[in-house]
Amino acid sequence: MTTDIFKLIFHHDQRLDKLDQESTRENPKKRESSLQDFMKPDPTYSRFYFTGTDLNDERFGLNVLSSYKELISALESAFHDKRAFTQKSEFSSFRQAIEDLNIGETIILTDETEFRYNISELHLNNNSNDNSNNSHYKGALRKAIEDDHIVLYKVQSKDGFDLQMFSKKNVYRDMFFPLQKLVPGHFRFFSINGKKFNTERHFYFETWTLDRPPHGFEEVHPETVL
Template structure:
């Protein structure tokens, strides 16, 4: 049995990604009525993970349907061009060739000028260290995709200013069959490792925030 999990978190405040100035002598604390009335800019993040249940293998890339998942992701983001290093490539090629922690940038523009090295995460850092730069990229409308190391293989972590969940949902829903079970999961409600791996102990009664997707499920 192949278990696919799409974690989503919406309406995350974009300004919380920016570096805070802790020196009160420097920090600008002036707030105007106009500032107060402006809606807070937000972003969404998505985490794509997988489990081969019988073999107890964990990682999106170990699923038998992994190529179809990447194809579905490509269909969902058909308006975006993927960039690896400075070269435009397909999403399939970008995910195949990118190292874990190296940013894959996706843009509706024909070219981008971001310094990718400023977005690289590794064993000495994580995305929390890149908040300010990530906020800058997302504010522009571009997306950032990372491969994240899993127990076996890797998962995918996607950041977007727009809520692209509906675009992703329907192509992925088409993959559902007897050997491919799809769970859509509110990441704000799944905060422990035990709940993250719920399929290993309570597959038929997933925790609150995790809902199974069927071929006729609508959003």
């Protein structure tokens, strides 16, 4: 059996108004709620985190998987109708766009023929000791999500990089079936409800309880149905 583990961590129905809350000067507790505010549905978004583990060599990161190229091709097929933009250019290949990014930089997946925003405003600040630009990128991220763009970040992992995605539409189903086709031959695929854990120990569950994963950590098999 393969020793590669692929994990898709999902957070659904995240409130968009909480995304850049720290950048808002107004204290929401001081606002008086009106009937109109009460009747207005709360805009939400979904967040996905893609990561992998090579158990044989104890390496961690999406790109350490031996089937990394096949995995990215599966994601490409899920978003085959989207254009991929980085700060530098538009790319026809999803994988080429990822390879062009530095850690903390962004790909925009969109239906538009050109992307009018300054994508660099979405980039993460990778200096963990300096959070001065957090409100800046979160405001830009919220705007991109509101405008129906999918935002994909290249983020640091222990031995390579992972990917993190933000989308107003819940695109889980779009990704699930192309990724499911890669099991069991390419990797073991775990679909994880992000609300079920918040510790590093749970994040690396495959190193200590692979055969009995925690509640909410579901292994995907060829026969798995949604």
